[in-house]
Amino acid sequence: MPAVPRADVRLTHSTRRAFSTAILLTALLAPAIASAQQCSFAAAVPANWQRLDTAVATLRLPRDAYTKRSAADDGGSDRYVGDGLDVLVDYGPTDSPREPEQGMVSRLLGGAPAYIVSEAHADGAGRIAITWAELGGPRIEASVTINYADASRRSDACRIASSLRLRGDAASLTLLHTGRSNRQRYALLRDAHGEQRRVVVGDYIALHWGKVTRIDDAAVEITERIADGRGGWSERRRTVTARASKPDKAR
Known part of the structure; x- marks a missing residue:
C-alpha cells in the first residue's frame, strides 16, 4: 500500500507570532464582546x-427628533424612531404564548416579571427585547423592543429599558384633585406605588388600554377594553374618586 504523503505543518517564526497574536486578541476581546451584551437595567436616566x-408603559427617550411611526387605539403598536435608535412598543392578545428565545432571562422589570433578550453584534448594533406574558388577562402580551444601530447608542438603549414603568390596573388608582389649566380640565392621580401623574382626557393611564374619557369635579372616568378570550372584546368603565376606583357596568 503506497504511503500517504503527510502535510507539512511547520510554521515560520513570523507565522507563529501572527497566530499567537490572533489568539491573544481573541482572548482579550471575548470578555468585552460578552459584557457588551449585558445591561444592568439600573442606569440613571438624564x-x-x-x-x-x-397603552402599556411609560418610558423616556433622548430629546432627539423622534418620529412616531404607527399607533392604534385597539392595541397594535407604537414605534418611535430616532438617531440610531428604534423603539417598538406592542400590546395585545396572542394566539399562543411566545416561545422562549435562546439567551432569554427572566427578571422583574417595570414592576412585573419579564423575559429579556439582550444581544450585541460584531458591528456594534444590537437589541434589547422585553416581553411580559399573561399581562392584564389570559393570552395578553406586552413587549418593548429597543434596536440600536451601533455601540455608541447602546448605553442609551439600556437607559430606555431602565426607564420602563409598566402600567398598573385602574383599580389601584386614587384621585387627588382636579383643576383647570389653559381652559383644559386635568386630574392628578396616584397609583398603588405612590407615583402621581397629571392626566387629561385621552391619556392612557392603566392596563386594558385604560384611557381617561371624562374628568368631573370629583371623579375621573376610565374606559377599558377587556378581551373575552374568544376573539371578542367588551368595554368596561371605571370611576376613580378620592377614595378608590370602582367598576361601572360593563358594556
Whole structure:
C-alpha cells in the first residue's frame, strides 16, 4: 500500500507570532464582546429626556427628533424612531404564548416579571427585547423592543429599558384633585406605588388600554377594553374618586 504523503505543518517564526497574536486578541476581546451584551437595567436616566406614555408603559427617550411611526387605539403598536435608535412598543392578545428565545432571562422589570433578550453584534448594533406574558388577562402580551444601530447608542438603549414603568390596573388608582389649566380640565392621580401623574382626557393611564374619557369635579372616568378570550372584546368603565376606583357596568 503506497504511503500517504503527510502535510507539512511547520510554521515560520513570523507565522507563529501572527497566530499567537490572533489568539491573544481573541482572548482579550471575548470578555468585552460578552459584557457588551449585558445591561444592568439600573442606569440613571438624564433629567432632560422626554417622557412618552403608551397603552402599556411609560418610558423616556433622548430629546432627539423622534418620529412616531404607527399607533392604534385597539392595541397594535407604537414605534418611535430616532438617531440610531428604534423603539417598538406592542400590546395585545396572542394566539399562543411566545416561545422562549435562546439567551432569554427572566427578571422583574417595570414592576412585573419579564423575559429579556439582550444581544450585541460584531458591528456594534444590537437589541434589547422585553416581553411580559399573561399581562392584564389570559393570552395578553406586552413587549418593548429597543434596536440600536451601533455601540455608541447602546448605553442609551439600556437607559430606555431602565426607564420602563409598566402600567398598573385602574383599580389601584386614587384621585387627588382636579383643576383647570389653559381652559383644559386635568386630574392628578396616584397609583398603588405612590407615583402621581397629571392626566387629561385621552391619556392612557392603566392596563386594558385604560384611557381617561371624562374628568368631573370629583371623579375621573376610565374606559377599558377587556378581551373575552374568544376573539371578542367588551368595554368596561371605571370611576376613580378620592377614595378608590370602582367598576361601572360593563358594556
